[in-house]
Amino acid sequence: MLLYQLVLVLAFDYDIQIMDIGAMIDKLSGDLGDKAYEVSDSLARIGTQEVLEAMIVLLKNANPESRYMAARTLGLMEDNEGGLAAVFEAIKDKENQNQVGELLSVLEGFDVSEYYVALFKLYLFGNFKVSMIAKDLLDHKDFDITHRVIKKATKHWNHYSNNVKHDELYELKKIEVEEIFDDLSDFLDDKQVM
The missing domain is CATH 1.25.10.10 (Leucine-rich Repeat Variant)
Structure with a gap:
């Protein structure tokens, strides 16, 4: 009872x-x-x-x-x-x-490990606030990076690069993006060695 x-x-x-x-x-x-x-x-x-x-x-x-x-x-x-x-x-x-x-x-x-490309796209095409928040997430979260992810991100970078004014801001972003791609490629190379 x-x-x-x-x-x-x-x-x-x-x-x-x-x-x-x-x-x-x-x-x-x-x-x-x-x-x-x-x-x-x-x-x-x-x-x-x-x-x-x-x-x-x-x-x-x-x-x-x-x-x-x-x-x-x-x-x-x-x-x-x-x-x-x-x-x-x-x-x-x-x-x-x-x-x-x-x-x-x-x-x-x-x-957000499966959303690298979506965040990268927001980093490229978002306003200043959106871009900075997306960049912070890209820098501090863990992602599942593959060659396909890099290929898709490169596609978005090429689209961005072909459709914006090539001024000082573009040049700064270009340097950042090249560093990002270099880091991702190095990561994949290290991953394959293991």
Whole structure:
């Protein structure tokens, strides 16, 4: 009998938690209150599949602040792998063009090892803020580098190179990109020797 009561109490607490999660998600939808960051932190700590799915839906909310809070929450979650593709979709979405830098910054909390080329493209073609955040991610995250990745990145560099003004900024970026490609090639050469 005692075990049965314990199960009922736990089930009751679980239902309350489910209701609380729904209420917390609602607080990130639409006009955000002054506790939005605390709610985001709490949802990230909860980190259930329900939270993950709700944040993916929230990435398409009409309110740009809600979209950012959804991305932020996903970035803080421990098991956030299922939300990475949705965050990248939000970054590419024209509706978010004014907040790409903010959305990109949450990628620090994700395993972006398969997204080298996408980040490299943002580094090349993004505005100053986006370019710097993408460069920081490229410099400090681990990536799965292959010859194909280098080939795709080179293709984007050639496209960029053929479509921008060749001024001092271009020359600086060219030096950076050449260093990046040299480092990647050296990495692959060292990897093959092992």
